[in-house]
Amino acid sequence: MTTATNIATTQVYRVWIKATPQAIWDAITKPEWTDRYGYTGLAEYDLRPGGAFRMVAGPAMESHGFSGPMVDGEVLEADPPRKLVQTWRLLMDPELEAEGFTRLTYEIEEGEGGVTKLTVIHDVEGAPKLAPMVAGEADETGAGGGWAWILSDLKSLLETGKPLAG
Amino acid sequence: MTDDDRVFKALADPTRRFLLDRLFERDGRTLTELESELQMTRFGVMKHLRLLEDAGLVVSRRSGREKLHYLNPVPIRLIHDRWIDKYTERQVSALADLKTELEETA
Numbered sequence: 001m002t003t004a005t006n007i008a009t010t011q012v013y014r015v016w017i018k019a020t021p022q023a024i025w026d027a028i029t030k031p032e033w034t035d036r037y038g039y040t041g042l043a044e045y046d047l048r049p050g051g052a053f054r055m056v057a058g059p060a061m062e063s064h065g066f067s068g069p070m071v072d073g074e075v076l077e078a079d080p081p082r083k084l085v086q087t088w089r090l091l092m093d094p095e096l097e098a099e100g101f102t103r104l105t106y107e108i109e110e111g112e113g114g115v116t117k118l119t120v121i122h123d124v125e126g127a128p129k130l131a132p133m134v135a136g137e138a139d140e141t142g143a144g145g146g147w148a149w150i151l152s153d154l155k156s157l158l159e160t161g162k163p164l165a166g
Numbered sequence: 167m168t169d170d171d172r173v174f175k176a177l178a179d180p181t182r183r184f185l186l187d188r189l190f191e192r193d194g195r196t197l198t199e200l201e202s203e204l205q206m207t208r209f210g211v212m213k214h215l216r217l218l219e220d221a222g223l224v225v226s227r228r229s230g231r232e233k234l235h236y237l238n239p240v241p242i243r244l245i246h247d248r249w250i251d252k253y254t255e256r257q258v259s260a261l262a263d264l265k266t267e268l269e270e271t272a
Contacts, residue, residue, distance in 0.1 A: 010194055012225045012236035015244075016169065119225065136239070148243035155244065164247050 009125040011135060015151040016115050019158040021108045024118055025081030027154060028106055035060065037157045038150035041070055051075040053086055066092070073101060082108050088122075090130060099127040118154075120147055169222070173241045176221035181206070182214050186223060189237035196232050 017024060027033040031042035035058040044054045055071035070092050077085035087101035103123040111117050124131040132138065136146030145152075157163045167175070176182055181204065188203060189195060201211045215235060218224040222241045226233050 010236070012193075012227060012238060013240050014222055014225045014238050015240045016222065121227075136243075145243065148239045149247070151240050152243045152247045156247070 009123065009131070011122045011124060011131070011147065013120040013122075013147045013151055015118050015155055016111065017118060017155045017158050018115050020114075021081040021110050021116050023158055024108050024116055024154075025084075027158060028084065029080075031058070033157075037153040037163045039070075039144055045075065045078075047075060047078040047080065047084075049076060049078070051078070053088075073104070076103075090133075096127075096130055096133075099130055102127050102130060118151065120151065122147065169241065170245060172221040173223065173245060176217050176223055179214070179217075182218055185211075185214060185218060186237060189224065189235060193236050194229075194234040196234060200235065 019027075027037070029043055029045045029047065031044065034041055034043040034055065040058050040060040041055040042058045044052070044056060046052050051074070053071075053073040053075055054069045056069050057066040061067075061070065070090070072089055072091060073087040075084070075086050077083060084106040086104050088104040089099075089101045090096040102125070105119075105121040105123075107117075107119040107121070109117045109119075122134055124134065134146045136144070136148050138144070138146075144150075153163050177186075184204070185200060188200060197208065197211060197215065200215070201208050204211055215224060215226075219226060222238055225236045225238045227236065228234075
């Protein structure tokens with residue numbers, strides 16, 4: 001059993017996906033893709049420094065009783081299809097919202113044989129409630145498996161055309 | 167060698183599992199910190215870390231002059247999602263339900 005004190009303030013996740021950097025960039029930034037994997041939701045990005053970011057509940061989330069914006073933030077750096085740096089705040093719970101904005105970085109690097117390396121760095125300093133959640137520690141309570149699960153699902157979607165079952 | 171082969175090979179060694187356990191306890195450590203917990207040369211620890219990095223279980227990042235090592239849980243999640251789930255989900259959830267029930271009545 002882990003406790004929140006074990007969670008570092010920077011979390012790093014990496015996955016190799018057989019897809020182009022552009023396909024991965026689109027899957028992160030375009031609503032028609034973001035609604036198909038992980039927690040789902042429709043991404044709205046103004047992809048320039050200072051631009052707004054929102055993740056709004058899509059049909060799948062609405063069927064679970066959620067509506068409106070679920071995550072918000074600001075774009076800090078957008079270098080398609082290589083690097084995206086943004087702030088990120090979860091709005092689905094007042095306590096999580098009160099922890100404020102965290103910093104999220106996506107790095108996309110083309111490798112050999114059509115395989116692309118995606119690295120997600122989530123700096124969760126000052127967000128002790130969010131940290132275990134995005135680390136997937138609340139998976140058993142039905143809160144999902146955090147970044148590891150999101151990236152596993154994204155890989156499945158891009159490589160097979162389908163997200164993971166269930 | 168497939169990605170899964172690399173993960174299983176990396177995990178099939180007590181020193182490498184020990185390193186992963188240390189990173190699970192506290193992430194983002196330097197080679198010097200990790201080395202101090204093992205009766206092994208710096209070169210030996212580096213070799214193990216390299217194997218863990220090749221398998222994707224450890225990701226290293228520069229922070230100023232230091233190189234920090236992070237545990238990457240995604241490869242294990244992939245194995246879990248792709249085939250452990252397939253065989254065990256029903257049994258595991260039944261066991262989890264039983265555990266909850268026992269703990270509540272204890």
